[in-house]
Amino acid sequence: MMGLSVGGLFGLVVLVLDVWALISIIQSSAETVNKVLWVVLVLLLPVLGLIVWFLFGPKSR
Incomplete structure (x- = not known):
């Protein structure tokens, strides 16, 4: 139950x-x-896409 x-x-x-x-x-x-490419990556690969975006993605304005 704890695992859930x-x-x-x-x-x-x-x-x-x-x-x-x-x-x-x-x-x-x-x-x-x-x-668009970053959004697709984050949506298709939520964990990996998030990590890759955090390391290499565009920065906020």
């Missing part, structure tokens, strides 16, 4: 961080094409 709670909490944290990343990507000064 930890997994649910992890999923919620990933969801919140992904939403934060998407907002940051949209507000960034990057070109539209780059924004």
Whole structure:
């Protein structure tokens, strides 16, 4: 039963961080094409996409 709670909490944290990343990507000064590519990456690969975006993604304005 504890595993379900930890997994649910992890999923919620990933969801919140992904939403934060998407907002940051949209507000960034990057070109539209780059924004779309980053959004697709974060949506298709939530954990890996979030890590890659955090390390290499466009910065906010």
